[in-house]
Amino acid sequence: MSTQVTTVTELREAVLKARRVVVKIGSSSLTVDGGGLAPERIRELVDVLAGVRARGAEVVLVSSGAIAAGLEPLGMTERPASLELQQAAASVGQGLLAHHYQQEFARHGITTGQVLLTVDDVVRRSHYRNAARTFDALLDLGVVPVVNENDTVATSEIRFGDNDRLASLVAHLVHADLLVLLSDVDALYDGPPSRPGAQRIVEVRSADDLGGVEIGSVGSKVGTGGMVTKVQAARIATGAGIPVVLTAAPLAAQALAGETVGTFFHPTGRRRHLRLLWLAHASETKGTLTLDAGAVRAVVERGASLLPAGVTDVDGDFGAGDPVDLIAPDGAVVARGFVHFDAAEIPGLLGRSTADLRETLGEEYERELVHRDDLILL
Template sequence: MIRNTKKQRIVIKIGSSSLTSRHGEISRKKLEKLADEVVYLKDIGHEVVLVSSGAVAAGYRKLGCLERPHTLPEKQAAASIGQGLLMESYSELFLSHGYIAAQILITRSDFSDEVRYTNVRNTLNVLLERGMIPIVNENDTVTIDRLKFGDNDTLSAKVAGLVDANHLVILSDIDGMYNANPTSNANATLLELVEEITPELEAAAGGSGSYVGTGGMKSKIEAVKIAMASGIPTFIGKASRKNIVIDAVSGMAKGTYFKRKSTSNKLNQKKKWIAFHSGPEGDIVINQPAKEIMIKNRQSLTVSGIHQVMGKFEKGSVIRVNDCQGTEIGLGIVNYSSAELKKLLEQKVISAITPEFAIKKEDFVCHSEAQITV
């Protein structure tokens, strides 16, 4: 086992099936294994954020359900019970080794609002710098539209980008990414290194893999795409393997490593927020010369490059930028409201009285830059 003592910031995501027994209750043995590996990383100087699933799975039997609930109120009620049980166990285990666990419950709106996004980032940075172990989860008790397939896989990638992590480790009940579905294809081969997410790889990703979990390989690939766009190496492997987290960080684990060939054009924090966390509020259509200027030349968009304005939005909103063929090419923060832009287009008023760019180059992320599949 290679011990890399250079300080690293590591985000670990663990799925429900990797934390619970076959009856759906918290497995103390599984929790202890994970805690021991996190403690080892902490002891040699690394910073660790844990994105933990398992709240619904841990709580539904305490709620009186014989099987995992299907209705939203029951899921939320189970999560309210299970989240407390998880944190109690994590706190006890980490405190026995001298480390303090801190609970962070996040909703999608915490990411879509730039001020709240920054606040979450600042909170996590303070906790990490002071030696705590943040334990992050989707706030399932109050969230309406995110208790669904793969939410915590994506959340872990967003958290990794948020804290500028050096590694993202996604643990599940599978060994990694295969070139075909291993449950139905005996000739499927485990991919040890992936440098690009191709359509063929996405097609090989199947559905939800386990009874107690909500995520499958498809959601993990979506998470990997977000992490790779942020320049964060990612590993997917089987949680039950001995020293899986330690070996994953050391580059020695059995599983799949995802790493871009070049990270020279990775997104900064602002562009990460625009690309992956903001909620676009409208659309504009730009002409072909403007498209070339924005994508090939990486220059700002002038009002004269806008062909059409769709929807209603205010100045400072994030909007979708489309070409004349209807293809979405990127997202950007607009310097005019939709009403102002429509008025300018109707009057055919160009830059003489509109000194600001419609979208500045530093406020625009094209999908090819972020490796987003629309």
């Protein structure tokens, strides 16, 4: 059997057997030149998603467009550079965007629920469980969650890959069977699509398939994403066992019918804990722990926890539960993990055995700096 035939079969199975589908659409696919919302594009998308619902699948929609929707009412022609103006535009535009979705889904007898997230809502232990319960309740009630990043209050998270990586994390959070990324480009190409002779990449089975591929990083005037963030999102999702289809918004109906449009990313890994998935791909670490050679071997080769005896230096201002980089003596980052002590406590623990720490400081110090269940190799 040829690779192409195999791809067609696997694609159709992944799409048509998916019981829970996350669809992400970018700002440029929902707006007209100048930044205002294009109601007809929203209507076309909703019609397609209602068809997915009609065949028995659940749908979660991750939609960019709040900032873009707020540009026209505020007299702006492109995304502002300052964070304050971006947040103002998001505040104006989010209500407009939600209203359009509510109206269009209502034509099909479907109720929508707005879910505004920051990265912390998806990855922090104290938050993501509540977020998961909220999604479960909405889906159990037959509601289509319409998700966007909470741009009105977000700080650095406002540039979190134009919702692409957020969509991949949401797909993991809701245990999705499929992630569909819709943009203004019909597929991933081996070079700029405008270049004569550029070839569409039909499928990606591993990172090796992207070797030598030129991936553009520039997004639209109203969004922040680009092909780089979409490939990163696909890597996160497929690494957690979720297949991904990447294509243009006008091809959404074909993509969600299992036709061979766009680029199909095959699953490459198994479902992992969401906190560790985020830790590997999207976290901003708060400090570093320098390991000696023996500790590097224990963590990397034996899958052991990181003990104080194997750490030679600490840097950064972090608290217990924050993400930190674990670095080898030569400075290479070998892993990331959630540390169990505040930075101020660690210097007094370095190089000491847990038995010694228990004897001198008490039982609460006879534990790992980073438990193996709370770290991921890089």
